Amino acid sequence: MKYFPLLWAALWRKKARTIFTLLSITVAFLLFGMLQGVNAGFNQAVEKANVNRLITTSSIALTENLPYGDMAQIEALPGVASVAHASWFGPYYQDPKNFVFSFPVEPERYFAIYPELVLPKEQLDAFIQTRTGAVIGAALASKYGWKIGDRVPLHSTIWTKPDGTSDWNFDIVGIYHCPTDRQQESAFFFNYKYFDEGRSFGKGQVGWYIIQVKDPTQSAQVAAAVDKLFANSPDETKTETEKEFQQAFLKQIGDINRIVNYILFAVFFALLFATGSTMMQSVRERVPELAVLKTLGFSDTSVLTLVLCESLLLCVLAALLGLGLASLLFPGLKDVIGLVSIPTPVIVEGIIGAVVLALVVGLIPAWKAKRLDIVEALRG
């Protein structure tokens, strides 16, 4: 701590340069925090996938639907405990920017296969009995201030009615919670029957099936059996674990992990040169001062350590600023990612990254300072 005033003063020797360097590192770590936070959000969704569940989709594409009649055949296969289905409704509320994750389902089947979604029995009963009924997640209810008894209109971007309109009205009859994963509380479920009867095309079809297996160790065999069942039919299937399905779904958006890594690599590569040259210049300007420190009795190693600490102070301070800003901004992405804060491992990774950056950019100038010959340096 006693060296802190010396380090701090050295850092601010050229104020403008330090501010610009600090800003560039801050922006880099802001980007790091946001992008890795997004990445972590996606990865977390995949990691939380249930091992007991399989997802069956069309082998052609995720957007292709499957016949409703397949459900009974799947259910009859050995190893299958139960089957549910869901479809992509793709609506928004009042304004296209208010996108809602909405799915027509069969209430009993769906909530039985997803026990982590907690819905009071009387609300589930109301859902089953109400044709236009809908059950929504607690987070979604809180977002729009919806409550049980409200009538909510949604505009589907895909599904039109026979009269040509795309506006669908729903009555909220229940609000579910998901104590194990709050990210799951943003969905809007409604009756498949209401959807199937009301749509102008695609009747008798579903988006995908969710299969609960009796024994998770038999998942591969059950998946193969399902796909074999529909092989050479007009609706061939692709069955995979929930985790594989989530990964495939995310890859439709793009390989988030790879994209994030490429962006961050480019940012930090540029930063390495910018910060490295700043540190080099800073040490070059202070050659006589470093020589004076040596005359006073600072050893070569002490001078090396001082320069490295200066680099650490700059990089870690800027990283903390950047990550702090990212933490403030990140909740704004809650609707897209589902996470309300940047996961702690991302913050820790960021700080470790800042330390590594500091050591990399500080090592050459620190080494030069260590090797400084006092007599030559004082001679100027």
Added chain:
Amino acid sequence: MSAIVSLHNVVKTYTRGKQTVEVLHNLSIDIAQGDFVALMGPSGSGKTTLLNLIGGLDRPSRGEVNVAGERIDQLSSGQLAKWRARHVGFVFQFYNLMPMLSAERNVELPLLLTNLSGAQRKQNVLAALTVVGLADRAKHKPAELSGGQAQRVAIARALVADPTLLVCDEPTGDLDRTTADEILHLLQMLNKDHGKTIVMVTHDPKAAEYASHQLHLDKGQLVEGSAHA
């Protein structure tokens, strides 16, 4: 009095390109404890080289350098750094203060290498600044001080760790006559009242008059003087 600085048959050569230049030739000097010695001579005579050897900033090519009871030409770089911190205070022509630190922080620098507490360091810094008459300028940065004041701060920095020896390289070279005399009076006071041994390089014969002995170097050899062996 016993010799605090003792150089025996010291040779110092520099290599410049393919040429080897011998700057000091078999030089032997003894400087007694409590002495105030002025090293004089024309440019290139080896004054600063000799001062650097005495201050442990450089090593001889041959010969022995004993200062403060230690054979410093045989010390490693790390040992030499520790030795300098304990035994030598440096005063330079251009003050060489840290421009971004206040006077008191500059003076505190040598104490950072000791085990003194923050309060003790502060106390010692104030004492050193009081000795040089600048206690009221403790919070000022070097740019806010005159040349004479900056040199006083540099002297306080040289003194603060209570070194055995003060090594001054042209301490008045950048100052006007009046200010130079003030600095020389201060050095004389430190020598007489505080018993500090001082070795000072100077071109200025008037400055040399403040010393108790003068050593004249020419072409790397001692030509006259009362302090050599």
